[in-house]
Amino acid sequence: MVITPDRQPYIQAITPSWYHHKVAEVSVLRLDIVHPHVSGNKWYKLMYQLDHCALQGIKKVLAFGGAYSNHLAATAAMANLAGLQSVGVVRGDFYKKLTPSLQFCKEQGMQLHFVTYAEYDRKTEPDMLADLSAQYPGAFIIPEGGANELGRRGAGEIAAIIPESYTHVAVAVGTGTTLAGIINNVPEGTQVYGYAPMKGGAYLDDVVAPWVLPEKQGSYKIFDNWHFGGFGKHTTELLAFMNEFYIEQNIPLDKVYTAKMMWGVMEQIKMGFFSNNARILCVHTGGLQGNISVANELCYGTGG
Ligand SMILES: *Cc1c(COP(=O)(O)O)cnc(C)c1O
Numbered sequence: 001m002v003i004t005p006d007r008q009p010y011i012q013a014i015t016p017s018w019y020h021h022k023v024a025e026v027s028v029l030r031l032d033i034v035h036p037h038v039s040g041n042k043w044y045k046l047m048y049q050l051d052h053c054a055l056q057g058i059k060k061v062l063a064f065g066g067a068y069s070n071h072l073a074a075t076a077a078m079a080n081l082a083g084l085q086s087v088g089v090v091r092g093d094f095y096k097k098l099t100p101s102l103q104f105c106k107e108q109g110m111q112l113h114f115v116t117y118a119e120y121d122r123k124t125e126p127d128m129l130a131d132l133s134a135q136y137p138g139a140f141i142i143p144e145g146g147a148n149e150l151g152r153r154g155a156g157e158i159a160a161i162i163p164e165s166y167t168h169v170a171v172a173v174g175t176g177t178t179l180a181g182i183i184n185n186v187p188e189g190t191q192v193y194g195y196a197p198m199k200g201g202a203y204l205d206d207v208v209a210p211w212v213l214p215e216k217q218g219s220y221k222i223f224d225n226w227h228f229g230g231f232g233k234h235t236t237e238l239l240a241f242m243n244e245f246y247i248e249q250n251i252p253l254d255k256v257y258t259a260k261m262m263w264g265v266m267e268q269i270k271m272g273f274f275s276n277n278a279r280i281l282c283v284h285t286g287g288l289q290g291n292i293s294v295a296n297e298l299c300y301g302t303g304g
Contacts, residue, residue, distance in 0.1 A: 003050070003081050005034040005043060009161060011281065014249045022269050025279040027166075028251055031158065032258075032286040032304075037108075038081070039304065040286020041171075041178040042074030044154040045146035050082045052150055053140050060085040062136055064123050064144040067094040068101050068232065070256075070287045071145050071174075076108035086110040087136050091120035100292050145175030152211060155181025162186060162281060168274065170265050171283040172197060172257035173222060176204050178285060180211035183220045195261035196224040198231035226264040232256055234294065238263065243299050252303025254287035255294055 013027045031040040038046065053061060061079050065072030065088060072088045079086035088110045094102055095114050106112060113135075122128040123144060132141065142148070155178040162169060164187045173179050173194040183192045196204055201224030208222065228235050234255045242259045246252055253259040265282055268274060288304030295301045 023278040032284045037077035038074045045151040048150040048154045058140045060139040062087040062139040064089045067099045076105040076110035080108040147175040147177045151177045152181040156185035159185030166281040168280045172261040176208040192220040194222040195264045197260045256290045
């Protein structure tokens, strides 16, 4: 490994009032603490991309993301740690006013390359990639969200730290890279549930299925009922839930991904969706810097 985590992840049992006598255990896998700037699943999705660069003598990585992208910020920070140059292809004209996330990328030495929404939509097309390769010779191109074989392999390392005693693993879904890596590497019989934070997240079924091993096809489900208005959107109820969860469990959740996942798990437990002997491990995929716009409304600030 080119670089190693700051802190090792650990499992924290939680005791919310809503789970008593309904399931046997609910715990949180704290990946959010592995590194202050490369939090949660991003560390895992990026680690083999950087190893690949080190092995191949590649000195520059190129990543894609929106103006608030956790992936872009994590890539900037992790490339910096590994002594690599980085380029971020950013959707929209945010050069006019950088978001805090883009400002952070810049401070980490990332060169920002702004494209229109229409250009960004062509991010997987060969001619667009050829153009970028010509502009940034020798750069290793990481697809949006780290959604490649190396990203899924890295996410698979998360499964390696999940004890066999868990019957269910719950994880928030963006590109589905983390979900797929976990599904393919948990013990047989463990069910993996993905929680989509956007409207119409059912499309993810078709995205994830080709990445899942044939023998694991029946061992996961993606739920899209708890999007709270859409990707990046939130309600006052969600923020109240995050505050309460922090006060009771001492765990900061992020508003974009992990709060919606945790809410979904809570709803399912309340409605008796899980059996009494279920042991559920909720993966804290990090992303706390995404709380910056609501830090004033959270009793823990961003929590990151
Ligand atoms: C990026 C991110 C995800 C989504 O991960 P995918 O591998 O793209 O599905 C989930 N949770 C948090 C906190 C994230 O930052």
